[in-house]
Amino acid sequence: EDKVVQSPLSLVVHEGDTVTLNCSYEVTNFRSLLWYKQEKKAPTFLFMLTSSGIEKKSGRLSSILDKKELFSILNITATQTGDSAVYLCAVTSRQLTFGSGTQLTVLP
Amino acid sequence: ETGVTQTPRHLVMGMTNKKSLKCEQHLGHNAMYWYKQSAKKPLELMFVYNFKEQTENNSVPSRFSPECPNSSHLFLHLHTLQPEDSALYLCASSQDSRVQETQYFGPGTRLLVL
Numbered sequence: 001e002d003k004v005v006q007s008p009l010s011l012v013v014h015e016g017d018t019v020t021l022n023c024s025y026e027v028t029n030f031r032s033l034l035w036y037k038q039e040k041k042a043p044t045f046l047f048m049l050t051s052s053g054i055e056k057k058s059g060r061l062s063s064i065l066d067k068k069e070l071f072s073i074l075n076i077t078a079t080q081t082g083d084s085a086v087y088l089c090a091v092t093s094r095q096l097t098f099g100s101g102t103q104l105t106v107l108p
Numbered sequence: 109e110t111g112v113t114q115t116p117r118h119l120v121m122g123m124t125n126k127k128s129l130k131c132e133q134h135l136g137h138n139a140m141y142w143y144k145q146s147a148k149k150p151l152e153l154m155f156v157y158n159f160k161e162q163t164e165n166n167s168v169p170s171r172f173s174p175e176c177p178n179s180s181h182l183f184l185h186l187h188t189l190q191p192e193d194s195a196l197y198l199c200a201s202s203q204d205s206r207v208q209e210t211q212y213f214g215p216g217t218r219l220l221v222l
Contacts, residue, residue, distance in 0.1 A: 004150075034210065042198055042213035043151075088151070095164065096141075096211065098151040 002027040004091050006099035014107050017079050021102045023089030024071040033065055033072050036088040038101065043088055046074070079106045111135065112214035114199050120220045121189065129184040129217045131199030137212075139205035140182040142174060143198040145216070151198070157182060158205040189221045 003026045013019055025033065032050045036043035047056045049065035049072060056063050060079075065072045076083055086101040112133045121127050133140065142154040156164035157176040171193075173185040182199055196218050200211040 036213075042216050045210055045212065048210055090151075095153060095156070100150045 002091065002093055002095075002097040004089055004097050004099035006087075006089050006102050008102060009100070010103040010105070012105045012107065013079055015080055017106075018075065018077045019079060019104060021074040021076075021087050021089075021104070022071060023074070023099055025089075025091045025097075026070065027091050027093040027097065029093045030067070031092040034090045034092065034096075035063055035072070035074050036090065038086045038088055039084075046087075076104075079104075081106050081108055112199060112201055112212055114197075114214035114217050116217055117215060118218050118220075120222065121186070122222055123189060123191070125189075126185070126187040128186065129197055129199075129219075131182040131184075131214055133180055133182075133199075133201040133212070133214075135201055135212060137201040137203050138179050139202045140176060140179070141200040141202075141205075141211060142182065142184050143200065145196040145198060147195075155184075156205050163205060186219075189219075191221050194219055194221045 005024050007022045032048050034048050035046040037046055047063045052065055052067040060077045063074045084104055084106045086103050088101045089099040090096050115130045139158045141156050144152045144154055153166050154168045155174045160176050160179060171188050175183040196216045198216045199214040202211045
């Protein structure tokens with residue numbers, strides 16, 4: 001059975017802090033790893049990672065995949081209150097398996 | 109209109125009611141998905157349709173009945189639901205479910221079963 005585990009489950013920081021969210025996985029026939037941001041609605045796509053060691057960046061967000069150690073991290077620098085959300089990691093193999101998410105709260 | 113749309117956005121129903129959720133995608137995709145998101149649980153895949161054919165039924169109870177008349181539309185027919193079926197139901201689409209790449213989500217229908 002495919003498994004995706006995210007940590008921490010929740011995180012509270014202050015504006016300006018840098019955070020690192022973790023995602024580890026055990027799947028058969030790995031294809032890609034996806035990061036989503038979910039506020040009070042549907043998940044919005046952030047990154048898709050397929051190759052180890054290649055960092056993807058979008059503004060203050062960045063992510064990297066380690067296919068040998070089977071994990072990915074999502075970094076957010078200079079956090080803002082608008083970054084408060086659940087961050088979901090998902091892995092595609094035969095199907096798409098989601099982790100339970102990390103609830104990030106950024107305080108002013 | 110672009111993207112993935114879902115109606116209604118909110119639904120309250122009794123256990124004896126019959127209702128339907130609708131999803132429409134304007135992205136030219138061929139695969140559509142239904143997910144259930146309960147509080148404090150990971151997203152659960154319910155059904156997958158690829159080129160209008162159901163390719164996945166993830167042990168979903170028969171009180172949930174999907175319908176995919178064409179690649180742009182997906183329905184979830186609900187009848188005799190239970191209170192534990194209360195959740196956010198998300199629809200998603202992608203180019204082709206065999207490729208299993210990025211899925212684009214609709215805004216969801218928040219369902220409350222009384």
